[in-house]
Amino acid sequence: MxxxxxxxxxxxxxxxxxxxxxxxxxxxxxxxxxxxxxxxxxxxxxxxxxxxxxxxxxxxxxxxxxxxxxxxxxxxxxxxxxxxxxxxxxxxxxxxxxxxxxxxxxxxxxxxxxxxxxxxxxxxxxxxxxxxxxxxxxxxxxxxxxxxxxxxxxxxxxxxxxxxxxxxxxxxxxxxxxxxxxxxxxxxxxxxxxxxxxxxxxxxxxxxxxxxxxxxxxxLAEAAPARLFEECLKLFLSGHAEQSFLGLERHGLLPVLLPESAAALAANRSGALRRMLLQGLRNTDARVAADEPVSPSFLFALLLWPAYCRSLIALQNQGVHAAEAQRRAADRVTVHQLETIALPRRFSLPMQEIWLLQPRFAQRQRKRVFRLLAHPRFRAAFDFLALRLVASEEHAADVAFWREAQEKPGETLAAQLDAQQQRSDDGGEEGEAPRKRRRRRRKPAAAQGE
Structure with missing residues (x-):
């Protein structure tokens, strides 16, 4: 004994x-x-x-x-x-x-x-x-x-x-x-x-x-990944997510449970990623207190966002094209995290979609705007974009545009986008010379399939 x-x-x-x-x-x-x-x-x-x-x-x-x-x-x-x-x-x-x-x-x-x-x-x-x-x-x-x-x-x-x-x-x-x-x-x-x-x-x-x-x-590495997934849901979806996260940090458990995010947070000198993560956890607690649903997909998109950002930057620094770097970073972070926590595909795939939709909020072409608004993950991705304002104000204009776009009737939004496109085609501000459209050179068929 x-x-x-x-x-x-x-x-x-x-x-x-x-x-x-x-x-x-x-x-x-x-x-x-x-x-x-x-x-x-x-x-x-x-x-x-x-x-x-x-x-x-x-x-x-x-x-x-x-x-x-x-x-x-x-x-x-x-x-x-x-x-x-x-x-x-x-x-x-x-x-x-x-x-x-x-x-x-x-x-x-x-x-x-x-x-x-x-x-x-x-x-x-x-x-x-x-x-x-x-x-x-x-x-x-x-x-x-x-x-x-x-x-x-x-x-x-x-x-x-x-x-x-x-x-x-x-x-x-x-x-x-x-x-x-x-x-x-x-x-x-x-x-x-x-x-x-x-x-x-x-x-x-x-x-x-x-x-x-x-x-x-x-x-903790000896524990079954499926059990750790269930423990994560209890930690972060029971209304005490922020305090649970702080407790994991305080007692040295975060680097074992979320190793790549912990490393990314430690390397982020400005503390912007940590501020965003903690605000997201506070929002989660508020939703639980109000008896509103919280998706595990959104939760893990938040918890693993620091890891995704760090991986994305590393790939871009290696010269990987932006879109490819985004896909590879999302896959890499997900696969590595699965070694610790068995995140089911029904949550990991929407989590990745939330990340991969973020660059599309900078687009203003009519067809792309309506396509994004119709995306099944639009609302979660937009909420995530709004949360990113805690880390950086550079997304303020995008948040304002898409918040307005959701409230406008389709015809009104379409007319606004057409008018903006026309002004852009005419040279923007009054007095500017019209911009010449440059035809994009077609790539060989083999290159397009790579």
């Missing part, structure tokens, strides 16, 4: 917080979660609301997910609920389904190996499987943070605390249970989880919990 540190309790010591000393009320708990709790209790099993729901209710939050911990095995839970399905290999769980709501039911797990093969740890400490069942005391010690190891009991409406989590919640402190380095090696994604929860809850990461993160950050 891990060595105990003063800030990371490993032994369980029960403290019961009675109903008159906490703020958790059944009125704020999902009726379906209560239904699961009562049925388990009525059939002789111990059952408790556990984890984030208890934590959030204690600080006046409104949890969306309600998890249950019990001494019933997954198979016993399934036998009680016809609407139950068993999932998971690494952690076997029961999901009780009520329409769109899922109540996750986990059996108390032990923090030991009983020789059954249901607890499997990689040589480096990575926990591959954890399905050895135990007591509620063992389950509490096995959980990640003390704030997540609180149990609400429906029989007397008390909160059960085995590892000092109640006090940490009151003090808004995020503290790992056990030796922090060992716990991060068990599951490196816990480092991201620490940053995300601190950002979401406004908690401080306790010093001994934060200390190992920078030198263990590289362990």
């Amino acid at each position: 891990q060595a105990q540190t003063p800030s990371s309790p490993l032994s369980a010591s029960l403290r019961i917080i009675p109903r008159d000393q906490h703020t958790v009320s059944r009125r704020d708990i999902s009726p379906n979660a209560l239904r699961v709790l009562y049925r388990l209790r009525e059939n002789g099993f111990g059952a408790y609301l556990v984890g984030g729901a208890v934590r959030d209710l204690l600080i006046g939050g409104h949890p969306k997910d309600f998890d249950v911990a019990t001494d019933a095995t997954p198979e016993q839970v399934k036998a009680l609920f016809r609407n139950c399905r068993l999932i998971g290999r690494r952690f076997r769980l029961a999901h009780v389904v009520y329409g769109r709501e899922i109540i996750e039911v986990a059996t108390f797990r032990a923090n030991r190996d009983d020789g059954s093969g249901e607890r499997e740890i990689h040589d480096g400490g990575l926990l591959l499987r954890d399905n050895v069942y135990g007591t509620i005391e063992e389950d509490a010690v096995r959980r990640d943070f003390t704030a997540n190891a609180l149990y609400y009991a429906i029989e007397d409406f008390s909160v059960r605390d085995y590892v000092g989590g109640f006090e940490d919640v009151q003090n808004r402190v995020l503290r790992l249970i056990g030796d922090p380095e060992t716990r991060y090696r068990e599951d490196p994604v816990r480092m991201l989880r620490a940053v995300r929860l601190a950002a979401k809850l406004g908690f401080t990461i306790e010093p001994s919990t934060a200390a190992p993160i920078p030198h263990l950050a590289k362990l």
Whole structure:
């Protein structure tokens, strides 16, 4: 067993917080979660609301997910609920389904190996499987943070605390249970989880919990890219994107999660790219708060824009033609990022379109203007262009033109564009000589196909 540190309790010591000393009320708990709790209790099993729901209710939050911990095995839970399905290999769980709501039911797990093969740890400490069942005391010690190891009991409406989590919640402190380095090696994604929860809850990461993160950050490379994609969505699409990003920077996780963007931001001396990125994340938080949709495509277009800009400049400095450099930069950044985060094509392709549409906002020819307005990615690309004003005012005229173009009737816009083209053909300002049109020389067929 891990060595105990003063800030990371490993032994369980029960403290019961009675109903008159906490703020958790059944009125704020999902009726379906209560239904699961009562049925388990009525059939002789111990059952408790556990984890984030208890934590959030204690600080006046409104949890969306309600998890249950019990001494019933997954198979016993399934036998009680016809609407139950068993999932998971690494952690076997029961999901009780009520329409769109899922109540996750986990059996108390032990923090030991009983020789059954249901607890499997990689040589480096990575926990591959954890399905050895135990007591509620063992389950509490096995959980990640003390704030997540609180149990609400429906029989007397008390909160059960085995590892000092109640006090940490009151003090808004995020503290790992056990030796922090060992716990991060068990599951490196816990480092991201620490940053995300601190950002979401406004908690401080306790010093001994934060200390190992920078030198263990590289362990994130061992996590499945698909899992890191899901963690990114939680980090940046839950309404606390800006604080999550700052936390990743502060604890040395950004260079591992978004390596090329981190390098580009470090090289951008003016700080313009960082200003744009942070403003974009603030906008994302505002949309989430207003219950407006946020596309992962736009999010990753923002997060990887510094990397794209840096790659684009490098290619152009090598003499690559602008349009080709844009396509190659978009592909290069996407492929490199996929080594860390499994960004699905349904998001990566629109992300690239947002980037590749940016130069087209400088065009004013009638046909091209209407073609761009009709593009399915126009609105996202325009919003991205407007966001770029935070980094540079050079796009102000383009933003103003396209904002106006969206509001005008088609006939009016067409007439305006025709008039502008006529003035250009006539020599621009009054008194100027008309410009001679130069015929473009046709390239040989072979050159056109390259």
